[in-house]
Every structure is written in C-alpha cells, then in structure tokens.
Amino acid sequence: MRYDPTAEALARIERKLDLVMQHLGLHDHAPPAPDPLADVRHLARQGKKIQAIKVYREHTGVGLKEAKDAVEQLERQ
Structure with missing residues (x-):
C-alpha cells in the first residue's frame, strides 16, 4: 500500500x-433520502392508476398483480 x-x-x-x-x-x-414511491403516490392520487402501476414496477421489480395491489392500497390511504 502506497503512502x-x-x-x-x-x-x-x-x-x-x-x-x-x-464539542459544540x-x-x-445527512439530507433525507428521496422517496422512491413519491411519483407513484402522485400518479395514484391523480387517478392515473395504470401509469402508477408501471412506475411502481420499474422501482420495485415486482409483478403486475403485486404492483396493482400496492397502488390500490396507496389509493386507499
């Protein structure tokens, strides 16, 4: 190893x-970590469910059914 x-x-x-x-x-x-699902929530609140599902799948890599269930849960919150 070089000095x-x-x-x-x-x-x-x-x-x-x-x-x-x-001492002081x-x-x-550290600055807060960006929320990776903020876009999904925003799309779900706007009623853009299909787009929200697509973005959720891109972020998480889950299947269509899992993404659909997750977005529907976000819509209910």
Missing part, C-alpha cells in the same frame, strides 16, 4: 472537525 500524504492530511482534518463539532454539540445530518 498518500493528501489522504492522510484529509483524514486528520476530518478527525479534528469531528471533535470540534462534538453539533450533529452532521
């Missing part, structure tokens, strides 16, 4: 920053 001074310096800086943030009581919050 990389840049990586070592970056690791030191990150450790120091972590200690400073911890700050937390590093």
